[in-house]
Amino acid sequence: MEDHQSQAGLQSRSAPTPMSLLVRQIRFEAVGINSFELVHPTGEALPAVTAGAHIDMHLAGGVIRQYSLCNNPGERHRYVIAVLREEVGRGGSRLMHESLRVQDVVSVSQPRNNFSLISDAKKHILLAGGIGVTPLKAMAHYLESTGEDYELHYCAKGQEHAAFREEFAAQVEKGRVIFHFDGGNPRDGLDIVALLAAHVEGTHVYYCGPGGFMAACAKAAQHWPRGTVHFEHFKAPDPVKSEVVSVDAISDATSDAASEVAGGFSVQIASTGALIAIPDDKSIVEALADSGVVIETSCQSGLCGTCKLRYLSGEVDHRDFILSDDEHLEYLTACVSRPKSKLLVLDL
Numbered sequence: 154m155e156d157h158q159s160q161a162g163l164q165s166r167s168a169p170t171p172m173s174l175l176v177r178q179i180r181f182e183a184v185g186i187n188s189f190e191l192v193h194p195t196g197e198a199l200p201a202v203t204a205g206a207h208i209d210m211h212l213a214g215g216v217i218r219q220y221s222l223c224n225n226p227g228e229r230h231r232y233v234i235a236v237l238r239e240e241v242g243r244g245g246s247r248l249m250h251e252s253l254r255v256q257d258v259v260s261v262s263q264p265r266n267n268f269s270l271i272s273d274a275k276k277h278i279l280l281a282g283g284i285g286v287t288p289l290k291a292m293a294h295y296l297e298s299t300g301e302d303y304e305l306h307y308c309a310k311g312q313e314h315a316a317f318r319e320e321f322a323a324q325v326e327k328g329r330v331i332f333h334f335d336g337g338n339p340r341d342g343l344d345i346v347a348l349l350a351a352h353v354e355g356t357h358v359y360y361c362g363p364g365g366f367m368a369a370c371a372k373a374a375q376h377w378p379r380g381t382v383h384f385e386h387f388k389a390p391d392p393v394k395s396e397v398v399s400v401d402a403i404s405d406a407t408s409d410a411a412s413e414v415a416g417g418f419s420v421q422i423a424s425t426g427a428l429i430a431i432p433d434d435k436s437i438v439e440a441l442a443d444s445g446v447v448i449e450t451s452c453q454s455g456l457c458g459t460c461k462l463r464y465l466s467g468e469v470d471h472r473d474f475i476l477s478d479d480e481h482l483e484y485l486t487a488c489v490s491r492p493k494s495k496l497l498v499l500d501l
């Protein structure tokens with residue numbers, strides 16, 4: 154895809170050209186989990202990555218899914234991802250399991266990283282829930298190779314559900330990787346509260362897993378100093394059930410809605426001054442696209458940060474699961490977040 158001049162007079166931000174990679178190996182790793190090894194068809198080195206990076210897989214029917222790279226980030230001859238087949242998911246994992254075959258050539262984005270290790274940390278605590286182990290496995294490989302202090306706690310239902318057990322054997326032996334099997338009841342697994350009870354200066358924690366695991370880690374680490382807690386969601390958390398709302402709150406909401414209908418929300422392109430209305434039923438990305446301003450997207454769920462835009466003024470209703478509080482002061486994810494003030498000026 155080439156950049157094009159938009160109706161709003163702005164050079165659109167197009168995605169870097171995807172790579173065509175060969176599926177060299179598909180391996181059973183655990184119940185419901187297959188790993189996929191991707192290589193360059195002619196053996197060329199792949200773009201360098203850092204631990205925690207992910208790629209987009211472009212699947213049949215225009216389906217795009219993000220998967221963390223789980224092999225040693227020092228390897229340039231291959232990318233390895235692992236996919237848990239989810240029967241009730243959006244269908245991406247089923248496509249991966251049912252459609253991809255060894256020797257297929259697949260379209261893969263350039264790697265991106267929103268979940269990096271902190272380079273000056275004295276110790277790294279990695280907490281994995283189920284298939285959330287993938288980015289943390291890459292981190293463990295990296296930290297093992299650099300000799301930095303780390304421990305990886307890998308929580309799973311049982312041995313048969315834990316991927317990469319053979320690969321982790323040496324690190325298990327050294328006490329670096331610790332498996333926690335709970336038989337399906339998290340209360341019988343890792344005591345995350347106890348593990349994170351005391352923060353030792355210079356220690357950073359990183360976690361990734363399903364919704365309940367993420368919530369448990371977030372709660373257990375809430376007293377840790379700002380900037381020491383890092384996480385990556387692999388799917389959007391379930392919406393919080395609405396609580397009983399007071400009459401005052403209802404009337405506030407009604408007047409907000411009324412003002413939205415009356416005046417509406419708009420974004421302004423700082424470089425051109427173009428004003429673009431954001432209707433209720435469209436995201437900022439969609440409204441910009443209607444005006445010819447194409448913003449690169451990937452997950453479209455506020456998870457990956459691909460559509461991250463800088464804003465210069467205005468208030469934002471942040472609805473993503475990726476940006477930190479500090480980043481929210483300057484950036485928004487245009488696929489899910491919305492203007493909260495009448496006018497939001499975008500640094501485009």
Ligand code: FES
Pocket residue numbers: 449450451452453454455456457458459460461473475486487488489
């Ligand atoms: S496209 Fe992934 S956060 Fe917007």
